[in-house]
Amino acid sequence: MGQHTCCNQQKVKRGLWSPEEDEKLITYITTHGYGCWSEVPDKAGPLFLLLLNTTLLTFMQRICLQRSGKSCRLRWINYLRPDIRRGRFSPDEEKLIINLHAAVGNRWAHIASRLPGRTDNEIKNSWNSWIKKKLKNPSQLHSTNTTSSNKNPHHHHHQQQQIQSRFTYNTTKQQHEIFNSQDFGAKPQVQQESLCYSPNSFVFGTTCSLETIAYGGHATSRAISTSSLFQDTLSLTSEFWQTHEQQKHEAQTSGMNSNYLPPLIESIEPPMEIPSVCRTNNILDVSGQMGRNQLNEWEVETQQYCPSYLIWDQDTSPFIGDDLLAPTTSDTEELLSSFPS
DNA sequence: AACGTGGTCAACCGCGATCCC
DNA sequence: CGGGATCGCGGTTGACCACGT
Numbered sequence: 001m002g003q004h005t006c007c008n009q010q011k012v013k014r015g016l017w018s019p020e021e022d023e024k025l026i027t028y029i030t031t032h033g034y035g036c037w038s039e040v041p042d043k044a045g046p047l048f049l050l051l052l053n054t055t056l057l058t059f060m061q062r063i064c065l066q067r068s069g070k071s072c073r074l075r076w077i078n079y080l081r082p083d084i085r086r087g088r089f090s091p092d093e094e095k096l097i098i099n100l101h102a103a104v105g106n107r108w109a110h111i112a113s114r115l116p117g118r119t120d121n122e123i124k125n126s127w128n129s130w131i132k133k134k135l136k137n138p139s140q141l142h143s144t145n146t147t148s149s150n151k152n153p154h155h156h157h158h159q160q161q162q163i164q165s166r167f168t169y170n171t172t173k174q175q176h177e178i179f180n181s182q183d184f185g186a187k188p189q190v191q192q193e194s195l196c197y198s199p200n201s202f203v204f205g206t207t208c209s210l211e212t213i214a215y216g217g218h219a220t221s222r223a224i225s226t227s228s229l230f231q232d233t234l235s236l237t238s239e240f241w242q243t244h245e246q247q248k249h250e251a252q253t254s255g256m257n258s259n260y261l262p263p264l265i266e267s268i269e270p271p272m273e274i275p276s277v278c279r280t281n282n283i284l285d286v287s288g289q290m291g292r293n294q295l296n297e298w299e300v301e302t303q304q305y306c307p308s309y310l311i312w313d314q315d316t317s318p319f320i321g322d323d324l325l326a327p328t329t330s331d332t333e334e335l336l337s338s339f340p341s
Numbered sequence: 342a343a344c345g346t347g348g349t350c351a352a353c354c355g356c357g358a359t360c361c362c
Numbered sequence: 363c364g365g366g367a368t369c370g371c372g373g374t375t376g377a378c379c380a381c382g383t
Contacts, residue, residue: 016351016377038368073369074352109371120371125350128373 013066017075024065025072026080037069078119085117089126097123 013021028040065072078084089097093115100111108120108127115123 014353036368069368070354070370071352077370078351106372121351124372129349 012068012071014071017067017079021065021067022075022080025075028065029076029080037073040065040067040069040072078121083117084119089118093118094130097127101127 017025025040032039067075096115097111100114104110106124108124112118112120112123
């Protein structure tokens with residue numbers, strides 16, 4: 001494994017950054033831009049400084065950072081970027097994070113890419129503190145959770161385990177690979193207009209099933225209105241991207257490209273095409289061409305390949321709330337149209 | 342006031358992916 | 363094509379702070 005050249009330096013400072021260091025890094029980035037983090041400490045090396053005249057020395061001292069390039073990158077991305085949004089997550093953002101996490105698991109960078117101005121580290125930290133709280137007190141997961149009334153401690157413990165297992169459902173590498181494969185283990189009928197997933201642009205909430213399943217679980221899905229969650233996601237993501245695109249356009253048209261700082265995740269692929277998916281009797285019906293038997297077969301295969309996904313029907317689902325309504329196709333189209341193409 | 346405990350968050354570490362020579 | 367260099371991500375750590383006892 002390659003070690004950073006900058007990490008071989010004798011004096012690489014660690015720990016918290018001082019305001020002076022922050023200033024130096026900001027100065028460097030705004031002057032030179034970013035892209036090659038290893039150059040930051042290299043250009044500020046002590047031997048290099050000795051060769052400079054006084055004027056240059058003064059300048060270089062200002063940008064001299066005895067930090068690894070890695071540390072510089074982290075500090076910039078997670079803290080110093082001017083487009084960072086700090087402070088607590090809004091309820092809308094929380095919903096969006098929950099929704100995204102349900103779909104992609106602990107892929108924080110992926111989630112952060114949908115929340116411009118928020119960093120993966122911030123989201124990760126928030127989630128970890130949030131989930132700890134929720135796991136300790138499942139009844140707080142959602143106020144409308146009717147199952148939390150059982151006071152049997154064993155049941156309570158079991159419920160915690162159940163929730164925990166559901167929260168960690170999507171964390172194995174194998175599952176991620178499967179989830180990323182886009183094949184989805186779909187049968188030919190489904191494959192033609194298959195449910196689609198792109199590593200950089202998953203499709204959330206295309207159906208009632210996917211939405212709630214992705215979030216997965218008695219304690220959680222019941223209280224979350226899929227339709228409202230979808231709408232929240234829709235509007236929030238749309239708003240963020242409109243703002244981002246507007247900033248980008250303004251920067252480009254005004255020739256301020258050197259000052260414009262793109263979102264943390266630069267290249268986000270456009271979402272894949274969504275099939276027309278309709279919902280009949282809580283059964284996922286792809287383009288209305290999938291019969292019950294075909295669906296059952298597809299269900300079995302899909303669950304083999306994608307164990308984090310469940311499919312239910314009206315009778316067997318224990319956690320379908322009355323307020324769970326599939327987002328309409330127009331919802332999906334509206335969401336997708338909000339992403340940059 | 343002193344101590345313990347738990348939560349938050351910035352930063353580090355290790356590793357896989359990607360780039361480049 | 364192989365291997366080193368670099369980047370980026372997710373998991374983990376540890377410092378700091380607030381709060382309770």
